Amino acid sequence: MYGLPSIxxxxxxxxxxxxxxxxxxxxxxxxxxxxxxxxxRSAIRWARKLVLSISV
Incomplete structure:
Protein backbone atom coordinates (compact mmCIF):
# COMPACT_ATOMS: atom_id res chain seq x y z
CA MET A 1 0.00 0.00 0.00
CA TYR A 2 1.16 3.49 -0.81
CA GLY A 3 0.18 6.75 0.83
CA LEU A 4 -0.75 9.66 -1.41
CA PRO A 5 -1.12 13.09 0.25
CA SER A 6 -4.46 14.15 -1.26
CA ILE A 7 -6.06 10.69 -1.67
CA ARG A 41 6.52 8.19 -16.89
CA SER A 42 10.23 7.49 -16.68
CA ALA A 43 13.40 8.53 -18.46
CA ILE A 44 16.80 6.95 -18.70
CA ARG A 45 19.75 8.65 -17.04
CA TRP A 46 22.63 8.67 -19.50
CA ALA A 47 26.08 8.57 -17.98
CA ARG A 48 28.09 8.05 -21.13
CA LYS A 49 31.11 10.14 -21.86
CA LEU A 50 31.24 11.62 -25.36
CA VAL A 51 34.65 11.25 -26.97
CA LEU A 52 35.31 13.34 -30.07
CA SER A 53 38.33 12.61 -32.23
CA ILE A 54 39.26 14.62 -35.27
CA SER A 55 41.84 13.40 -37.75
CA VAL A 56 43.34 15.63 -40.40
Whole structure:
Protein backbone atom coordinates (compact mmCIF):
# COMPACT_ATOMS: atom_id res chain seq x y z
CA MET A 1 0.00 0.00 0.00
CA TYR A 2 1.16 3.49 -0.81
CA GLY A 3 0.18 6.75 0.83
CA LEU A 4 -0.75 9.66 -1.41
CA PRO A 5 -1.12 13.09 0.25
CA SER A 6 -4.46 14.15 -1.26
CA ILE A 7 -6.06 10.69 -1.67
CA UNK A 8 -4.84 8.59 1.25
CA UNK A 9 -3.69 4.98 1.23
CA UNK A 10 -4.23 2.88 -1.87
CA UNK A 11 -3.13 -0.54 -3.11
CA UNK A 12 -0.85 -0.68 -6.11
CA UNK A 13 -0.32 -3.58 -8.52
CA UNK A 14 3.14 -3.26 -10.06
CA UNK A 15 2.97 -5.01 -13.43
CA UNK A 16 6.72 -4.68 -14.10
CA UNK A 17 9.89 -3.37 -12.49
CA UNK A 18 11.50 -0.07 -13.35
CA UNK A 19 14.78 -0.99 -15.10
CA UNK A 20 18.13 0.07 -13.65
CA UNK A 21 19.25 3.44 -14.95
CA UNK A 22 15.71 4.82 -15.27
CA UNK A 23 14.39 7.71 -13.18
CA UNK A 24 10.74 8.49 -12.44
CA UNK A 25 9.65 11.76 -14.04
CA UNK A 26 5.87 11.91 -13.55
CA UNK A 27 3.29 9.85 -11.70
CA UNK A 28 -0.35 10.50 -12.62
CA UNK A 29 -3.29 9.17 -10.59
CA UNK A 30 -6.75 9.24 -12.19
CA UNK A 31 -10.14 8.19 -10.93
CA UNK A 32 -12.54 6.78 -13.49
CA UNK A 33 -15.97 5.21 -13.12
CA UNK A 34 -14.53 1.71 -12.67
CA UNK A 35 -11.63 2.57 -10.33
CA UNK A 36 -8.31 4.33 -9.88
CA UNK A 37 -5.52 4.25 -12.45
CA UNK A 38 -1.83 5.11 -12.04
CA UNK A 39 0.49 5.89 -14.94
CA UNK A 40 4.22 6.33 -14.50
CA ARG A 41 6.52 8.19 -16.89
CA SER A 42 10.23 7.49 -16.68
CA ALA A 43 13.40 8.53 -18.46
CA ILE A 44 16.80 6.95 -18.70
CA ARG A 45 19.75 8.65 -17.04
CA TRP A 46 22.63 8.67 -19.50
CA ALA A 47 26.08 8.57 -17.98
CA ARG A 48 28.09 8.05 -21.13
CA LYS A 49 31.11 10.14 -21.86
CA LEU A 50 31.24 11.62 -25.36
CA VAL A 51 34.65 11.25 -26.97
CA LEU A 52 35.31 13.34 -30.07
CA SER A 53 38.33 12.61 -32.23
CA ILE A 54 39.26 14.62 -35.27
CA SER A 55 41.84 13.40 -37.75
CA VAL A 56 43.34 15.63 -40.40
Missing amino acids: GWMRFLKSRNIPDGFQLKTVTVRQKADGWYVSI
